Amino acid sequence: MQKVLISGASVAGPVLAYWLDRYGFEVTVVERTPAVRHGLGGHAIDLFGAAVDVIDRMGLGEAVYEARTRSDQLTLYRDGKRPITVDLARFNAGISRRHVEILRGELTRLLYDATRERVEYVFGDSIATLDDDGSGVDVTFERGEPRRFDLVIGADGMHSAVRRLAFGPEESMRRPLGGYLAVYSMPDELELGSRTLLHMKVGRIATTYGVHQTGQARACFLFHRAGELRYDHRDIEQQKRILADEYSDYGWEVPRLLKHLDAADDFYFDSITQITLDSWQRGLVGLVGDAGYCPGPAVGGGTSLAVITAYVLAGELAAARSDIRSGLRNYERKIRSLVELSRSIGPTVVRTIIPGDKVAFGAVPLAFRVLPHLPTWLQRQIWSANNLGKAFRSTPLPDYTDLVRS
Numbered sequence: 001m002q003k004v005l006i007s008g009a010s011v012a013g014p015v016l017a018y019w020l021d022r023y024g025f026e027v028t029v030v031e032r033t034p035a036v037r038h039g040l041g042g043h044a045i046d047l048f049g050a051a052v053d054v055i056d057r058m059g060l061g062e063a064v065y066e067a068r069t070r071s072d073q074l075t076l077y078r079d080g081k082r083p084i085t086v087d088l089a090r091f092n093a094g095i096s097r098r099h100v101e102i103l104r105g106e107l108t109r110l111l112y113d114a115t116r117e118r119v120e121y122v123f124g125d126s127i128a129t130l131d132d133d134g135s136g137v138d139v140t141f142e143r144g145e146p147r148r149f150d151l152v153i154g155a156d157g158m159h160s161a162v163r164r165l166a167f168g169p170e171e172s173m174r175r176p177l178g179g180y181l182a183v184y185s186m187p188d189e190l191e192l193g194s195r196t197l198l199h200m201k202v203g204r205i206a207t208t209y210g211v212h213q214t215g216q217a218r219a220c221f222l223f224h225r226a227g228e229l230r231y232d233h234r235d236i237e238q239q240k241r242i243l244a245d246e247y248s249d250y251g252w253e254v255p256r257l258l259k260h261l262d263a264a265d266d267f268y269f270d271s272i273t274q275i276t277l278d279s280w281q282r283g284l285v286g287l288v289g290d291a292g293y294c295p296g297p298a299v300g301g302g303t304s305l306a307v308i309t310a311y312v313l314a315g316e317l318a319a320a321r322s323d324i325r326s327g328l329r330n331y332e333r334k335i336r337s338l339v340e341l342s343r344s345i346g347p348t349v350v351r352t353i354i355p356g357d358k359v360a361f362g363a364v365p366l367a368f369r370v371l372p373h374l375p376t377w378l379q380r381q382i383w384s385a386n387n388l389g390k391a392f393r394s395t396p397l398p399d400y401t402d403l404v405r406s
């Protein structure tokens with residue numbers, strides 16, 4: 001039986017593990033965090049179209065739908081203007097069930113539960129070195145004993161260790177889109193329940209939403225920056241200071257949100273950056289999800305991309321069986337256009353969600369006012385015209401059913 005090592009147990013990793021196991025591979029997943037990062041921390045992510053279909057094929061469709069976020073009202077605030085409220089429940093119902101918003105930790109929990117019995121998970125460890133001799137890969141770990149695998153896949157996110165070891169330093173493949181993103185949990189002082197409040201200024205956004213599962217709220221900040229900020233992506237305290245400085249003069253409810261910054265233990269901060277590699281395989285090492293082609297957190301449908309591409313990777317490896325390299329090549333060929341599309345959309349999305357000038361800023365409230373009042377069929381048309389939604393909806397999912405062994 002071919003042995004595959006996957007680095008990373010978030011979204012792409014467990015989806016890949018699930019399907020490889022079904023196709024008869026022996027799978028080990030190594031995850032840096034001491035336990036699975038499940039639960040209700042983290043951020044809300046989207047599953048669109050074909051990604052929902054993959055989840056359905058895994059038998060998790062109902063569970064994921066049940067675990068969805070329940071944001072049903074969004075209020076937009078701007079200084080000196082009347083707030084505008086949108087009824088999201090009505091809007092979402094008009095669109096489709098083939099779009100589910102769920103907390104990343106909830107999705108990971110469901111994926112982990114679906115695989116834990118049959119896949120070996122090793123938590124609290126990380127790959128230290130990889131030595132591909134052409135017929136297998138010798139792997140050493142930061143903690144565990146060295147082992148040998150037929151194939152190693154990096155599903156370890158934007159700052160992937162597998163990518164660094166096999167493809168080179170991150171600096172050479174980063175494409176910053178000029179935005180920064182911060183998210184953390186806090187008490188629901190504003191009694192938001194299922195409401196989202198979003199305040200906008202030119203180049204800066206502050207938003208907070210209730211998390212119905214925990215009774216807590218989440219604070220989220222997005223801001224524009226032309227040049228790159230210099231910081232250590234492991235130094236949380238430094239990142240908290242950057243955020244506090246950026247929003248020190250903001251006003252609105254921001255002082256209330258920032259009051260909880262010091263205590264936040266799930267603080268996330270990163271630049272909205274793409275990973276732009278042209279190839280996702282080096283011999284017997286491959287990449288999947290954000291590790292290979294992060295389209296930018298929150299702007300390019302990274303989660304849907306991770307789910308779909310992990311499914312395709314497993315299927316192509318199974319179809320090619322002992323010829324791992326040709327399986328990796330076929331995977332690359334099949335996903336390339338979707339990856340390129342999600343990459344091409346990020347810059348526009350960043351400009352739209354963080355309007356950098358007064359013209360773009362002025363257009364947002366208009367869209368907010370008009371959209372919910374359009375007839376459902378027209379809302380659908382507008383949604384379908386969105387390239388990303390369209391791409392994920394129309395992506396043909398290959399059928400690998402014949403390859404399933406268990």
Ligand SMILES: Cc1cc2nc3c(=O)[nH]c(=O)nc-3n(C[C@H](O)[C@H](O)[C@H](O)COP(=O)(O)OP(=O)(O)OC[C@H]3O[C@@H](n4cnc5c(N)ncnc54)[C@H](O)[C@@H]3O)c2cc1C
Binds near residue numbers: 010043126181289
């Ligand atoms: C704040 C925020 C908001 C977002 N909003 C959206 C959204 O609205 N819609 C959307 O589609 N996407 C969104 N995304 C992007 C989405 O989270 C990612 O695209 C998706 O999670 C990619 O999954 P992945 O499994 O490839 O990588 P990740 O989810 O990044 O997971 C990587 C995993 O690898 C582990 N790991 C890291 N290093 C190592 C190592 N050295 N060894 C072992 N394990 C390691 C990590 O702990 C993690 O578990 C958002 C992201 C962020 C950060």
